[in-house]
Amino acid sequence: MILVRHVDNTKLTPPQQWTDRAAKELEKLHEDAVDADKKFLFSEMWREDAIRDRLIALMDKCWYCETSFVRSPYHVDHYRPKSAVAGEAKHRGYWWLAYDPANYRLSCHHCNSGGARYGNQSAGLGKGARFPLLGQRAPEGGSLDRELPVLLDPVASEDAELVGFDRQGFARRRPEQPYSGHEVAQDLCRVDETIRMLALNSDLLTEGRSTLIGSVIELVQLYLIRRDDAVVAQYARKQIDSLTQTTAEWSAAAASAERLALLAHDRSGDDAPPAGETEANAAEGADGGTEPQTATADGHRVDLRTLVAALPPAAFSAGGIALTGRGKRGPAKATLLEDGRIMCFRQPMNTPTSAARMAAGDDTVDGWAFWSLTVDGKARTLADLRDTLIAQRG
Numbered sequence: 082m083i084l085v086r087h088v089d090n091t092k093l094t095p096p097q098q099w100t101d102r103a104a105k106e107l108e109k110l111h112e113d114a115v116d117a118d119k120k121f122l123f124s125e126m127w128r129e130d131a132i133r134d135r136l137i138a139l140m141d142k143c144w145y146c147e148t149s150f151v152r153s154p155y156h157v158d159h160y161r162p163k164s165a166v167a168g169e170a171k172h173r174g175y176w177w178l179a180y181d182p183a184n185y186r187l188s189c190h191h192c193n194s195g196g197a198r199y200g201n202q203s204a205g206l207g208k209g210a211r212f213p214l215l216g217q218r219a220p221e222g223g224s225l226d227r228e229l230p231v232l233l234d235p236v237a238s239e240d241a242e243l244v245g246f247d248r249q250g251f252a253r254r255r256p257e258q259p260y261s262g263h264e265v266a267q268d269l270c271r272v273d274e275t276i277r278m279l280a281l282n283s284d285l286l287t288e289g290r291s292t293l294i295g296s297v298i299e300l301v302q303l304y305l306i307r308r309d310d311a312v313v314a315q316y317a318r319k320q321i322d323s324l325t326q327t328t329a330e331w332s333a334a335a336a337s338a339e340r341l342a343l344l345a346h347d348r349s350g351d352d353a354p355p356a357g358e359t360e361a362n363a364a365e366g367a368d369g370g371t372e373p374q375t376a377t378a379d380g381h382r383v384d385l386r387t388l389v390a391a392l393p394p395a396a397f398s399a400g401g402i403a404l405t406g407r408g409k410r411g412p413a414k415a416t417l418l419e420d421g422r423i424m425c426f427r428q429p430m431n432t433p434t435s436a437a438r439m440a441a442g443d444d445t446v447d448g449w450a451f452w453s454l455t456v457d458g459k460a461r462t463l464a465d466l467r468d469t470l471i472a473q474r475g
């Protein structure tokens with residue numbers, strides 16, 4: 082089951098005339114590349130309607146956040162940034178992919194260039210030239226097959242399967258999906274990092290998704306309760322189909338809500354509405370509800386589900402445990418919840434590193450060393466607590 086919409090761009094073919102011009106432009110870049118100090122000059126051919134219209138034809142909404150825009154043009158984003166890589170001053174960017182349509186993703190302004198908000202606070206700069214990896218970066222002009230991008234890629238179907246949504250409209254990593262070995266090795270979660278960098282839980286998105294999820298749940302209830310009335314059932318079915326179709330705005334969240342409502346109904350065994358279902362027992366994202374909700378074997382190196390289970394429940398009696406940290410911008414605060422999530426700027430983050438980077442406005446912070454909490458009157462870092470736990474368990 083795919084939750085974020087996967088875009089199949091394998092059949093994307095620009096007009097021949099565009100391809101010929103692009104080949105000439107690329108030749109110029111190769112000539113310029115010989116001089117390490119020369120600044121690349123790009124002809125912004127990716128902005129042309131011939132390209133944008135073809136990308137829109139593949140999926141007419143932002144490929145990252147699924148927002149549809151009527152009166153604002155989409156950006157054509159380079160998935161691998163063309164002229165720089167954030168945090169790597171010497172990197173000249175993936176210039177050799179500047180005119181490669183396979184590197185283009187349709188994007189809204191917020192995902193590409195920032196401007197999204199959390200309450201009265203800016204949600205950051207958007208994707209821009211950020212392109213962190215879990216391993217080695219490919220040499221200039223070299224093969225990209227072994228690169229492991231942190232940012233989820235809308236054209237990679239396996240990436241789309243990693244994301245789910247809760248009832249409040251927040252995107253999140255599907256809890257039953259195991260972390261990859263590379264995520265464990267780097268102590269970070271690709272979904273959480275993508276949500277953070279692209280502000281996929283900005284106010285606009287969570288409000289839009291939660292309204293949509295509410296509508297879908299109501300329609301599913303109507304469909305189930307009135308299924309003996311063909312006209313009503315047909316109406317509800319049609320509405321559900323239009324909200325969940327691949328091309329509809331935020332339809333990944335709508336599809337997730339439909340499954341959640343049906344699952345809740347199946348479990349209740351009668352016609353009781355699933356409205357009272359909480360996120361935890363609705364097993365959001367669990368196909369058939371059989372997948373384990375507990376942390377995976379190595380998960381405790383990435384998120385806090387194992388750690389919170391080892392803390393006394395009374396520690397959460399005030400609603401959560403205070404976390405403190407200190408970054409470039411000064412002191413930072415967050416709250417560790419009983420389910421292992423960290424509330425930071427009213428955003429539920431699933432991993433300490435993404436929460437710390439959000440709090441500190443710094444893409445390089447390690448959240449395990451950043452956050453401390455007080456245990457028996459003594460401040461201890463999450464890394465310290467984790468290491469103690471791992472040592473205890475052998």
Ligand SMILES: [Zn+2]
Pocket residue numbers: 143144145146147148188189190191192193
């Ligand atoms: Zn977007």
